[in-house]
Amino acid sequence: MxxxxxxxxxxxxxxxxxxxxxxxxxxxxxxxxxxxxxxxxxxxxxxxxxxxxxxxxxxxxxxxxxxxxxxxxxxxxxxxxxxxxxxxxxxxxxxxxxxNMEAKPITHRTHSIQENGVRDSYDSRIEAVNYSLANDDGSNISDYDQADIILLGVSRTGKTPTSLYLALHYGIKAANYPLTEDDDMENLQLPKPLKLHRHKIFGLTLEAQRLHEIRSKRRDGSRYASMQQCRFELQEVEKMYRREAIPFLDSTRFSVEEIAAKILAETNLERHHY
Amino acid sequence: MxxxxxxxxxxxxxxxxxxxxxxxxxxxxxxxxxxxxxxxxxxxxxxxxxxxxxxxxxxxxxxxxxxxxxxxxxxxxxxxxxxxxxxxxxxxxxxxxxxNMEAKPITHRTHSIQENGVRDSYDSRIEAVNYSLANDDGSNISDYDQADIILLGVSRTGKTPTSLYLALHYGIKAANYPLTEDDDMENLQLPKPLKLHRHKIFGLTLEAQRLHEIRSKRRDGSRYASMQQCRFELQEVEKMYRREAIPFLDSTRFSVEEIAAKILAETNLERHHY
Structure with missing residues (x-):
């Protein structure tokens, strides 16, 4: 080879x-x-x-x-x-x-800490990672004022890797909030802590078959992983996205890089890093 | 402009x-x-x-x-x-x-979920992210058998962003373990849970001035953030790295991309993603 x-x-x-x-x-x-x-x-x-x-x-x-x-x-x-x-x-x-300028090559400039000559840009990227970690999975909802974006979705639809990628790669403060069975799926409403931040919310969804596969790896044979439950949750959450006019994306066929790039393209969020 | x-x-x-x-x-x-x-x-x-x-x-x-x-x-x-x-x-x-081959361009192949035609490679990258999150900051030490690498260092030396970058970018299961004041800094030993996994450990360190700045943003005026404490902890931990023959890196002048690439270059860890 x-x-x-x-x-x-x-x-x-x-x-x-x-x-x-x-x-x-x-x-x-x-x-x-x-x-x-x-x-x-x-x-x-x-x-x-x-x-x-x-x-x-x-x-x-x-x-x-x-x-x-x-x-x-x-x-x-x-x-x-x-x-x-x-x-x-x-x-x-x-x-x-x-x-109209001479090249002045310097080794190690492309990926260095002095992004575009500014250390602050790098520090803000690390700050975004810390923010996204602290705001993973619906923790710390008091910090949503600072969020650049809040990813929403049912369990195992890719919210966490996407938040971390947005933070690490683009310096974007990405929180994420899970919809769970406690949220009364049969009559799903936008959770209260999110209402004030509606303009920052972006929804993630998946095809039921794929969600069923992912959840089965976690808890095989459970109600949580069943095809029926996956289909039901996804249907209810997509209904809510539409009702509340929340932009959303079916991530089934996309990598975390693609999901992140699509979110940026749709929301016009500012990159803090190139 | x-x-x-x-x-x-x-x-x-x-x-x-x-x-x-x-x-x-x-x-x-x-x-x-x-x-x-x-x-x-x-x-x-x-x-x-x-x-x-x-x-x-x-x-x-x-x-x-x-x-x-x-x-x-x-x-x-x-x-x-x-x-x-x-x-x-x-x-x-x-x-x-x-x-000796015709090009067959397909849109969206470079960063797609089918990395080199293999979905498994993508899934293992997401698994690595989940692993690194679950093993952040010394939690879950029972899982160290599965770790590809365990990053070690005192508080705020860049362990967490580096673990996440290694996982997201290269599909490497990177745990990280913090050395804290509970570890008896005056007589610093390799913590017990790490002894069995010594060959997987990689140390991070920083210049005292930089660590002092970072910690001061968190807890200004504290003993934890003081120049004296930062200098002391770094000196003791570097002594231990040398005594235990643990490879380590001063990350002061490097970005998370550079730190990750340097760790890979030094350890010959296998990338699960290109």
Whole structure:
């Protein structure tokens, strides 16, 4: 099997994103290897050995996605037997012309703590994570004044991972509130603590079959996990979303990245991080 | 100020990563705008209007980073007055030649739930998030058998955001365990529940000044936040890391992405997600 290398003198997150986007265009089965913080000639030479070894083992030329700032380190990698792709190199000149500005590459700037030169932006992202944790699962409803968004849904519809992703990735203070059997599902109303914050609420829902599968992993054979109960809860909660004009999303076919991006696209919430 | 647009018929996460990496090479002040899920001609035309309006308002040509799969939608965007950069387009031919395979672009594959065609990989990532939440802050020590890694450190050294990032981004089950004053700092030993799992432990530490600032935001003027206490705790915990041969990292100058990538680079933990 062909090996794909993601290599950088920084985190290699950009090389991974670049390579992953490229590979998604091809229906190929490959093995992935990330070599991050390759920030000395010695480390670059070790990386080069790994690349050449992968070629010898599989007989297929490794593919290398890299984003080096240091030209000397890059030269060690491009001298290997792998096929290397360097998107920074290709686009830097046209972008420099467009911005009318010389490039001043600094290692480790993309994912550093000084986002756009501002430490505050990073701190506010960590603050959002702490907020979302403290406001997970309906705790701390007194803090909803500070929420950027409040995710609503029945148990196991993806509220928690979505809140954490919104906080970690975008610096958004995302609370989440669960609808439970105590909420009188047969006559479901918007819970009182949420009424004042209606404009911040976003609903999540799922297909009944998927919810049944997820809940069955938790409590197999329970009423809670039964197809009938899942179908009933989802039907009632969607009715309420419509009645209360709460925007909502069926997350069955979406990853947490997609759910978060869709919520941002629908709500025009401001990203605190790029 | 110049506006940078990140546009895609999917999440636009790749366009953001691509553009952000390119812009990090230039010391420029810009405004960022993401237009995600531009998946119809109507939406593409609305996006085109926004791009042209940004040009008219600022007098500076907007820069567009885009990753469209649909050629028709892309044409609407490239016909605007913005300067557009399309890295997929440029690299697709050489990669196709290298892989000896035709590209079969499918919208929304990069960040979809079918990571590399495998739903299980996505589910295990969500499972890792649930694990890390349940094992935050020393709770649930009975589950440490399942941990991929256990982060250790005194209060407020970044254990929680790092665990969550490892889980969300890489599908790694990351528990975290806090060292507190109850642990008898003057004679600090590796806590008993951790002794069996010593090989999974990774320590976090900070500079005393930074820890003092962070703790002061929580409890200003307390003994807990005092420079003296912060210095003492960090000194004792670092002594213990060295004595017990626990790998550790001073996270003062690093973002959560960098900390996570450094931990992976040092421990050779397997990523469950690319």
């Amino acid at each position: 062909r090996t794909i290398f993601y290599i950088s003198d920084g985190t290699a997150l950009t090389a991974e994103a670049f390579g992953r986007a490229m590979l998604s265009m091809f229906p190929s089965q490959v093995e992935h290897k990330t070599l991050a913080f390759i920030d000395s000639i010695t480390k670059a030479e070790q990386a080069a050995k790994k690349i050449n070894a992968a070629y010898e083992e599989s007989g297929e030329r490794p593919v290398i996605f890299h984003t080096f700032v240091s030209q000397d380190l890059k030269n060690v990698i491009t001298a290997t037997k792998g096929a290397d792709f360097d998107f920074l190199d290709y686009f830097i000149e046209p972008l420099s012309a467009e911005l | 110049r506006t940078i647009f990140y546009i895609s018929d999917g999440t636009a996460l790749t366009a953001e990563a691509f553009g952000r990496a390119m812009l990090s090479m230039f010391p420029s002040q810009v405004e960022h705008k993401t237009l995600a899920f531009i998946d119809s001609i109507t939406k593409a035309e609305q996006a085109a209007k926004k791009i042209n309006a940004a040009y008219e308002e600022s007098g500076e040509r907007p820069v567009i980073f885009h990753t469209f799969v649909s050629q028709d939608l892309k044409n609407v965007i490239t016909a605007t007055k913005g300067a557009d950069f399309d890295f997929l387009d440029y690299f697709i031919e050489p990669l196709s030649a290298e892989l």
